[in-house]
Amino acid sequence: xxxxxxxxxxxxVDPIAYLVAPWxxxxxxxxINLVITEAEGGPNPTKALAVIYLCFFGxxxxxxxxxxxxxxxxxxxxxxxxTGTLLLAVALAAADGLGLALLQVAERGTHGWGxxxxxFQVSYILxxxxxxxxxxxxVGLTLLFVYGMWYGIIYRRWNRFGLVAFIVGQVAxxxxxxxxxxxxHNWGGAGFSFTPSPMGLTAVLAALAVVLxxxxxxxxxxxxx
Amino acid sequence: xxxxxxxxxxxxxxxxxxxxxxxxxxIDGPSITGLLGRNGAGKTTLMRIIATQEFASAGSVRxxxxxxxxxxAVLRRMxxxxxxxxxxxxxxxxxxxxxxxxxxxWSGGLAEGLVADFNLPLNRNVGGLSRGxxxxxxxxxxxxxxxxxxxxxxxxxxxxxxxxxxxxxRMLADFTDHPRTMLVSTHLIDEAADLLERVLVIDQGxxxxxxxxxDLRGAATTVSxxxxxxxxxxxxxxxxxxxxxxxxxSVVVSGVLDDDDRxxxxxxxxxxxxxxxxxxxxxxPGRSNxxxxxxxxx
Amino acid sequence: xxxxxxxxxxxxxxxxxxxxxxGVLAEGERVPSTNELAAYYRINPATxxxxxxxxxxxxxxxxxxxxxMFVAARARERLLETRRQRFxxxxxxxLVAEAxxxxxxxxxxxxxxxxxxxxxxxxxx
Numbered sequence: 004x005x006x007x008x009x010x011x012x013x014x015x016v017d018p019i020a021y022l023v024a025p026w027x028x029x030x031x032x033x034x035i036n037l038v039i040t041e042a043e044g045g046p047n048p049t050k051a052l053a054v055i056y057l058c059f060f061g062x063x064x065x066x067x068x069x070x071x072x073x074x075x076x077x078x079x080x081x082x083x084x085x086t087g088t089l090l091l092a093v094a095l096a097a098a099d100g101l102g103l104a105l106l107q108v109a110e111r112g113t114h115g116w117g118x119x120x121x122x123f124q125v126s127y128i129l130x131x132x133x134x135x136x137x138x139x140x141x142v143g144l145t146l147l148f149v150y151g152m153w154y155g156i157i158y159r160r161w162n163r164f165g166l167v168a169f170i171v172g173q174v175a176x177x178x179x180x181x182x183x184x185x186x187x188h189n190w191g192g193a194g195f196s197f198t199p200s201p202m203g204l205t206a207v208l209a210a211l212a213v214v215l216x217x218x219x220x221x222x223x224x225x226x227x228x
Numbered sequence: 229x230x231x232x233x234x235x236x237x238x239x240x241x242x243x244x245x246x247x248x249x250x251x252x253x254x255i256d257g258p259s260i261t262g263l264l265g266r267n268g269a270g271k272t273t274l275m276r277i278i279a280t281q282e283f284a285s286a287g288s289v290r291x292x293x294x295x296x297x298x299x300x301a302v303l304r305r306m307x308x309x310x311x312x313x314x315x316x317x318x319x320x321x322x323x324x325x326x327x328x329x330x331x332x333x334w335s336g337g338l339a340e341g342l343v344a345d346f347n348l349p350l351n352r353n354v355g356g357l358s359r360g361x362x363x364x365x366x367x368x369x370x371x372x373x374x375x376x377x378x379x380x381x382x383x384x385x386x387x388x389x390x391x392x393x394x395x396x397x398r399m400l401a402d403f404t405d406h407p408r409t410m411l412v413s414t415h416l417i418d419e420a421a422d423l424l425e426r427v428l429v430i431d432q433g434x435x436x437x438x439x440x441x442x443d444l445r446g447a448a449t450t451v452s453x454x455x456x457x458x459x460x461x462x463x464x465x466x467x468x469x470x471x472x473x474x475x476x477x478s479v480v481v482s483g484v485l486d487d488d489d490r491x492x493x494x495x496x497x498x499x500x501x502x503x504x505x506x507x508x509x510x511x512x513p514g515r516s517n518x519x520x521x522x523x524x525x526x
Numbered sequence: 527x528x529x530x531x532x533x534x535x536x537x538x539x540x541x542x543x544x545x546x547x548x549g550v551l552a553e554g555e556r557v558p559s560t561n562e563l564a565a566y567y568r569i570n571p572a573t574x575x576x577x578x579x580x581x582x583x584x585x586x587x588x589x590x591x592x593x594x595m596f597v598a599a600r601a602r603e604r605l606l607e608t609r610r611q612r613f614x615x616x617x618x619x620x621l622v623a624e625a626x627x628x629x630x631x632x633x634x635x636x637x638x639x640x641x642x643x644x645x646x647x648x649x650x651x
Contacts, residue, residue, distance in 0.1 A: 013326045013329070017318050065316075069316050076279075076281065082298055227282045404571045422528065425570050442534060494620065495620075502531030503530070
């Protein structure tokens with residue numbers, strides 16, 4: 004347990020990356036959107052929220068790619084490094100998710116910040132009550148963090164070549180998926196019939212996160228630094 | 229007594245090559261052992277495997293009585309300082325703080341003193357450090373951790389002679405006050421020779437020499453003088469090297485020379501120069517451990 | 527400081543013996559500790575300890591618990607005695623051999639010794 008705490012502390016030794024940066028970037032993008040909407044009645048709703056999800060993706064890469072060698076050098080086992088990092092990610096996702104949910108409430112309350120600007124409300128998936136928004140955000144942020152960790156670990160194990168293979172592999176899978184979907188419009192197995200509701204989608208994302216989580220650990224077990 | 233480090237049949241195959249080939253040795257602590265060999269001989273691979281940063285293809289490692297792989301209890305009592313360590317992009321003081329959490333014996337006082345000794349800029353990002361400063365940072369972490377098993381892999385990249393001597397002095401001083409098991413790999417052998425109790429020489433992945441440092445001193449001598457005198461002296465002894473120019477000859481004779489030998493050499497007007505540890509070690513690949521031992525008793 | 531040709535521990539033992547023989551280290555005087563020797567010569571403390579042990583085993587040093595290592599009583603005498611025994615072997619025999627090689631007869635050798643001794647104010651012959 005102490006090992007997990009030490010790993011978490013290690014990531015936070017310079018709090019800026021994990022605690023401040025996601026919000027600073029989001030605030031910056033938010034302000035720009037505010038200014039633009041004020042001036043021109045700009046894009047509405049915006050995709051500004053994607054920025055914090057991208058940040059978590061980046062932090063995932065950082066945690067399992069950049070910070071990994073020194074972390075293992077300090078004597079963390081791979082198991083405790085992975086677990087400690089994951090626990091940190093989950094805690095951050097929960098906290099930041101709550102923040103996003105509260106901002107959504109504020110946005111509704113001010114009718115889109117007085118400008119009908121929708122940053123924290125996203126139709127279909129982030130349009131419900133605050134606690135469901137919290138849950139969905141939590142799952143989404145965690146998913147992107149773990150996905151980022153995959154990139155970090157793959158880079159450490161197989162370098163640039165491995166990364167390229169990983170990306171190309173995913174692109175190939177997606178293309179195959181699209182072909183399958185094209186060919187069978189009514190084929191339920193393509194997955195579309197899975198998601199009639201926002202909660203259904205959240206559940207799928209959560210399942211995906213869990214799969215990546217387990218897979219990530221399997222990848223980390225044999226990484227050399 | 230259980231050896232502190234026990235390596236048995238360790239092999240590491242990589243792209244058809246054997247980076248390590250059936251390596252076996254035990255190290256008892258507290259002690260300072262030198263791991264010597266040329267670049268690419270396998271020193272770094274060996275230390276990385278002991279520290280579980282890399283995996284062996286075959287064989288076993290035991291540290292402090294158990295396998296260190298994924299073993300937190302052992303890992304926190306062990307530190308490996310590598311000259312090619314990848315650091316996260318943090319400031320020096322952050323890295324030192326992080327290290328202080330992981331090592332139960334961490335000494336903040338020692339770390340402070342060493343930072344001052346090496347003039348490390350605490351607030352600078354590690355990315356902005358020179359090679360020598362990165363090495364110094366590694367040294368600070370390695371020594372201040374006061375880990376029971378402390379390993380240094382070529383801890384001198386970018387350090388000038390003065391800084392290196394500072395490292396040896398500080399290492400020796402802290403070792404004296406807090407004895408532990410130290411394994412130091414180096415190819416600057418003569419600098420460290422006086423600190424080592426034991427020497428392991430590795431060449432192309434194999435251990436080619438495993439001896440006490442004291443046994444190696446005087447183990448071979450360069451004998452020079454006139455050809456006749458040298459040949460007379462060297463008769464019946466194992467000779468490793470022979471060079472001549474005109475009527476002068478110089479051979480390397482193995483086996484410790486006693487007072488009688490020296491007296492005889494004086495009579496024959498020969499000059500005797502013992503081989504330094506560095507010279508000895510560079511002679512070893514191509515000769516087996518057996519050869520050296522036999523030469524000693526001849 | 528240290529010679530490459532002989533084990534460090536025996537060189538440490540040699541030097542301390544020298545100091546005792548010459549009276550620089552007097553009987554009952556404290557000898558540098560293992561750690562002090564290690565720091566001074568920049569060697570491994572275990573090696574320094576080995577050197578001290580050689581002298582302790584030879585009865586030249588004695589340990590006083592909690593305080594340190596001290597020159598034993600009559601250590602100097604014992605050292606000089608050993609050296610006297612070796613004098614012939616180490617100095618006289620080579621001298622004679624060299625004299626023979628150079629064709630210097632015994633009496634001339636004695637005369638040379640007298641001269642040298644008078645100049646150096648040493649041995650009374």
